[in-house]
Amino acid sequence: MNRIDQRFADLKAQSRKALIPYITAGDPAPAYTVGLLHALVESGADILELGIPFSDPMADGPVIQKACERALVHGTRLAHVLDMVDEFRQSDTQTPIVLMGYLNPIERMGFEAFAARCEQVGVDGVLVVDMPPEEADELTACLKPRGVHTIYLVAPTTSETRAATIGRHGAGYLYYVSLKGVTGAATLDVTAVEKQLNSLRRFSDLPLCVGFGIRDGQSAAAVAQVADGVIVGSALVSQIADNAEHIEAIAPALKAVLSDMRQAMDS
Amino acid sequence: MSMPTQADKASKFSDLAQQPDSRGHFGPYGGRFVSETLSFALEELEKVYASLRDDPEFQADFDYDLKHYVGRPSPLYHADRWSRELGGAQIWLKREDLNHTGAHKVNNTIGQALLAKKAGKPRVIAETGAGQHGVATATVAARLGLKCDIYMGAEDVERQKLNVYRMRLLGANVIAVESGSRTLKDAMNEAMRDWVTNVDDTFYIIGTVAGPHPYPEMVRDFNAVVGREARRQSLEQIGRLPDALIACVGGGSNAMGLFYPFLQDEEVAMYGVEAGGKGLETGQHAAPLNAGQPGVLHGNRTYLMSDEGGQIIDTHSISAGLDYPGVGPEHAWLKDVGRVNYVTANDDKVLEAFRELTHVEGIMPALESAHALAYAKVLAPTMRTDEHLIVNLSGRGDKDILTVAKIDGIEF
Numbered sequence: 001m002n003r004i005d006q007r008f009a010d011l012k013a014q015s016r017k018a019l020i021p022y023i024t025a026g027d028p029a030p031a032y033t034v035g036l037l038h039a040l041v042e043s044g045a046d047i048l049e050l051g052i053p054f055s056d057p058m059a060d061g062p063v064i065q066k067a068c069e070r071a072l073v074h075g076t077r078l079a080h081v082l083d084m085v086d087e088f089r090q091s092d093t094q095t096p097i098v099l100m101g102y103l104n105p106i107e108r109m110g111f112e113a114f115a116a117r118c119e120q121v122g123v124d125g126v127l128v129v130d131m132p133p134e135e136a137d138e139l140t141a142c143l144k145p146r147g148v149h150t151i152y153l154v155a156p157t158t159s160e161t162r163a164a165t166i167g168r169h170g171a172g173y174l175y176y177v178s179l180k181g182v183t184g185a186a187t188l189d190v191t192a193v194e195k196q197l198n199s200l201r202r203f204s205d206l207p208l209c210v211g212f213g214i215r216d217g218q219s220a221a222a223v224a225q226v227a228d229g230v231i232v233g234s235a236l237v238s239q240i241a242d243n244a245e246h247i248e249a250i251a252p253a254l255k256a257v258l259s260d261m262r263q264a265m266d267s
Numbered sequence: 268m269s270m271p272t273q274a275d276k277a278s279k280f281s282d283l284a285q286q287p288d289s290r291g292h293f294g295p296y297g298g299r300f301v302s303e304t305l306s307f308a309l310e311e312l313e314k315v316y317a318s319l320r321d322d323p324e325f326q327a328d329f330d331y332d333l334k335h336y337v338g339r340p341s342p343l344y345h346a347d348r349w350s351r352e353l354g355g356a357q358i359w360l361k362r363e364d365l366n367h368t369g370a371h372k373v374n375n376t377i378g379q380a381l382l383a384k385k386a387g388k389p390r391v392i393a394e395t396g397a398g399q400h401g402v403a404t405a406t407v408a409a410r411l412g413l414k415c416d417i418y419m420g421a422e423d424v425e426r427q428k429l430n431v432y433r434m435r436l437l438g439a440n441v442i443a444v445e446s447g448s449r450t451l452k453d454a455m456n457e458a459m460r461d462w463v464t465n466v467d468d469t470f471y472i473i474g475t476v477a478g479p480h481p482y483p484e485m486v487r488d489f490n491a492v493v494g495r496e497a498r499r500q501s502l503e504q505i506g507r508l509p510d511a512l513i514a515c516v517g518g519g520s521n522a523m524g525l526f527y528p529f530l531q532d533e534e535v536a537m538y539g540v541e542a543g544g545k546g547l548e549t550g551q552h553a554a555p556l557n558a559g560q561p562g563v564l565h566g567n568r569t570y571l572m573s574d575e576g577g578q579i580i581d582t583h584s585i586s587a588g589l590d591y592p593g594v595g596p597e598h599a600w601l602k603d604v605g606r607v608n609y610v611t612a613n614d615d616k617v618l619e620a621f622r623e624l625t626h627v628e629g630i631m632p633a634l635e636s637a638h639a640l641a642y643a644k645v646l647a648p649t650m651r652t653d654e655h656l657i658v659n660l661s662g663r664g665d666k667d668i669l670t671v672a673k674i675d676g677i678e679f
Contacts, residue, residue: 055447055578056564058456059302059463065446077576103300103563105577130300130563134290157307157466166303177304 003096003124004172018229024051024067026076028244039251044262052101063234078105086121098125115142125149125172133169167204179212188213194226217264224265283530291480297596299479301566308466313481315386343500349627356650360660370662371521372403378489380407383470390414393472394458396451397587398430400474405439415439418458420450475518476595479566490524511536514659515638517589519598521661540638542584543611553582556609569596585614586634612641633662
């Protein structure tokens with residue numbers, strides 16, 4: 001069984017919601033990523049989203065853009081990101097990992113080579129931001145036989161027709177983008193999110209996880225009331241940015257933010 | 268991705284004008300590779316365009332503006348003296364430089380701004396590199412009373428101060444983009460981010476035949492007036508179709524505009540000229556069709572300049588308007604099926620052509636267009652004097668005077 005499916009089954013049995021942190025691989029430098037992933041697991045992460053840095057992250061706000069730039073300065077490429085997962089798996093065989101990024105680095109590596117390496121190192125899901133289901137057949141054909149899920153975004157503006165298409169193609173979970181705009185944007189209306197999630201459930205049985213706009217324990221707990229999982233990215237990545245000069249302070253800072261969310265969600 | 272098969276390569280000329288398919292694919296290229304957050308905006312745009320493209324009233328408005336505001340048709344000018352100097356084919360210049368705002372760009376911005384107006388969007392945004400598309404957008408926004416924000420890489424804002432001021436005089440707000448390489452591609456990223464956030468009241472006017480479907484098709488259609496006129500003028504003035512067409516290719520909108528109405532004319536050869544920069548061998552160029560490989564950027568699959576890890580790399584060209592790491596997906600397709608020949612012209616040859624046309628014909632071309640002229644200098648002498656060559660003179664060179672002066676060691 002794919003680790004993502006296993007994890008959601010376990011969480012459901014415990015009546016708990018998934019906490020899914022995102023960091024960009026190679027930020028602030030490649031040597032620290034694996035350690036930070038372990039730190040996130042220690043502070044209550046259920047699933048890890050690891051960003052593949054890209055030179056042109058069109059759907060991301062300034063926080064993730066800067067993270068990509070910091071990672072790319074150090075030469076972090078997709079091959080290294082996969083090596084990091086390999087290293088992480090030496091001491092953690094349980095926590096699901098989802099790679100999140102843009103299509104060009106994957107296409108340049110080759111879909112077949114990428115999928116084979118994902119299986120080999122233990123990647124459980126892939127979310128390609130700029131690959132909607134209509135354009136996904138070739139990559140999915142490589143990932144699916146290897147047990148790697150293709151995960152999709154759903155937006156507040158997604159039509160019912162599209163939601164049905166996405167529901168049919170998706171696996172693992174659906175990543176519901178709770179706001180219009182780019183990552184790191186402002187405030188969140190939980191009532192509106194709940195309404196939209198309820199409408200989405202008509203099109204898919206997959207767990208619905210909500211990202212964009214979650215920055216503290218309070219917002220995480222509020223979203224956890226209505227969703228199956230809470231995704232937190234910019235709030236963590238901005239901690240890395242703030243401490244880029246004090247690398248030893250990064251892990252404690254991430255732990256503080258995530259533990260707070262975990263606690264708020266579980267209480 | 269699937270590469271074109273032999274069957275594709277053998278496709279009939281009559282099929283070439285039938286692209287793209289309903290989801291915006293030109294063979295394996297094009298498409299709509301965007302975040303789900305943008306899908307709604309693009310579906311909405313596709314609907315608006317589909318409902319208006321064949322609407323007689325919209326077409327009449329568009330034609331009226333092209334005639335009375337832009338000054339079309341632009342002449343097809345026989346560069347008799349230059350042709351004699353080169354000693355080969357007769358060279359004809361399609362004078363897009365004589366359009367209002369000085370380039371072909373305005374054909375597209377008029378079309379898209381009319382769409383914005385019909386769609387009830389009070390605000391338009393655009394990306395710009397050298398500033399030509401920004402100026403053309405600011406111009407039509409001023410005329411239609413639309414609020415206008417232009418995204419421009421911080422580096423380009425510095426390099427193109429005159430156009431920045433020109434846009435501001437026209438009432439546009441110019442936003443300097445500090446992310447990434449601080450050039451055109453980053454301006455496009457930022458404009459997309461703006462659009463996804465403000466889609467309710469905002470229309471994004473993309474300046475070239477790239478981007479997600481339906482932009483490549485739509486921008487081509489608005490610029491195809493260039494090729495339709497040239498075809499008609501050729502029949503009237505030469506008495507037959509030309510033997511070859513030449514146009515410069517950055518994103519490729521002036522080239523697509525000229526080529527498209529001729530795609531089914533098997534006897535017309537076509538040449539797209541990419542920016543060779545300091546030479547392909549130096550890596551400092553902007554020639555993805557000649558030296559790149561297929562990939563995905565800015566919503567479409569096309570030829571790109573990226574490193575082995577798939578990161579987009581910096582480009583170089585003497586002309587800011589060609590300084591882009593991608594190219595329109597229809598060009599990628601036309602390259603693979605062999606309908607258009609894509610070649611390069613290096614900075615030094617471009618400057619030479621710029622000076623030569625200015626001296627010999629009294630026409631100062633944009634440095635972008637001078638790429639097409641540089642290749643005409645190569646091609647024309649290999650042709651007979653009773654053969655005819657049309658070069659798209661896509662823009663005028665006034666904007667480049669400071670660049671050329673600097674190369675000559677002159678500071679103002």
